[in-house]
Amino acid sequence: MLDRIAESLFWIGRYTERAENHARLLDVNYHLREDAEGDSEKTWRRITEAIGDCASYEERHEAYSEREVLHFLTLDATQSNSILTCVALARDNLKKIREQLPAELWNLLNGYYLWLKTVQVDEIMQMSPHRFFQRLKEGLAAFQGTAVSIAPRDESWHMLESGRYLERSENVIRLLQSISRIAPGQPKASYSYTIALLKSAGGFEAFRRLDPEDITLEDVARFLVLQETFPRSIHFSLAGFEQHLKAMRGHADQTGTSLERMIRLAGKARSELGWLDRGDITFDSLSGVLQQLLHTNIQLGEAVARTFFSPGREVMA
Template sequence: MLDRIAESLFWIGRYTERAENHARLLDVYYHLREEGNGESETVWRRIAEAIGDCKLYEERYDAYREHEVLFFLTLDLTQSNSILSCIAQARDNLKKIREQLPSELWNLLNGFYLWLKGVQLEEVMQQSPHRFFQRVKEGLAAFQGTAVSISLRDESWHMLESGRYLERSENVVRLLQSVSNIEPDKRKASYAYTMAVLKSVGGYEAFRRLDLEDISLEEVARFLVLQETFPRSVHFALANFEQHLKALRGHSDKSSSALERMIRLAGKARSELGWLDRNDITMDSLNAVLQQLLITNSQLGEAVAKYFFSPGREVIA
């Protein structure tokens, strides 16, 4: 596989996963303003901290207000982490390598991008933000579902999926960090934010089915980090990332030893999570666990870039 093709596939997976994650989080956090008790700016600040660049936001705006934050995180093309920017970058990458994936995927992503590009924020706010974010999630689900249904399980597929699962792992870690950073004396009030994180990944029903009654930050963090059978947990994401790397064996003419080192690094990360006990994740240790996972995700992203991509290209979005 050519370097440019591998890089485009990897980032298509990352950008589409990132856009879906942002839509899920915004949809749930958006409604927390109803429970803000006059602290709506705190809610919008926390949303921006979870998925945006607060430094860039504060250079442009003097306060965290609904209209500005929603535009910044959804439709601002000059902000690289907005939903529209993520979709635009995924589309640009797919446009370069259309012959590598089924044409239906291009038609879906291109049509979705054109719709999203034409959306006006005033329309979203006047109608139903929930309906808008639902439409975003459905569009991305259609793209992913079609990819699962009709794509050959070849090196292109495994490259696409490796990007998606690495992005998912990082997203979950950052979401948990956004809640764990609440000051200790306010943690009792963090219940709403903890529920928002759980619901944003679609994990509420799964959490309850496992008879986990205590919806505390500790318990939710354990679930989203360690639960092997939940598709949006860190453990599940890293395990699948490792499997897709293993499937790329034999498809590359580069040094196999470099690929094996990357697979061992992914396996080490997954294995360390497997050895973690539930009691190893407490309020005192959570930040350290999450910080180490962020470092691991960054190392894995850099390893993929060094092995598969052209030298000198961007590594981390």
């Protein structure tokens, strides 16, 4: 597989997953803003910090308000991390390599992009942001579900999925970091915050089946970090990333040695999570655990770039 094709596939997986996670995070923050202490400007600034670049926002706007933040994080085509930008970048990458994936995937993503770029922020506020973000999530889930249903399990598939799983792991880490900062210094987060955190990751029902007792931030963090059977947990995501790297062994040429090193790095990260005990994740230790996991994810992204992409190309978006 040519390096330009590998790079495009990897970033299609990352950008589509990132857009969905941004929609989830914005949706949960909309639910949480009514419980937040202090004035509304601080609330909207916190939401911007979770996804976007506050310095970039402040260059364009004098204050943090619902309308401006919603546009900046969702529809601003000049903002490198907005949902529209993520979808546009995924589409641009897919357009370059349309012959590598089924045509239905291009039709889905192109149609989704054409719809999203016509949406105005006033429409979102009038129709209810929650319903809008639900539609965003459903559209991206349709793309991923179609890929699962019809894409051949060849090297292109494994590269696409490796990007998706690595992005999912990183976004769950950032989601946990965002929620854990809402109530600094408190042993237990409020019930509403913790429920919203679970729902934003799609894990409320799965968590209740495993842990029917009281829901605390510590228990939810343990679930989202360590649960091996939940598809959006960090452990599951890193295991999936490792699995797709191993599946590419048969397709590796000169990348063979580098690929083996990357597989060992991914296996080490997944193994270290497997050795963590529930008692190792507490409210006091959570920040350090998440920071280490974020560092590991960045290392894995850099390793993919060194192994598969053209020298000198940008590693992270």
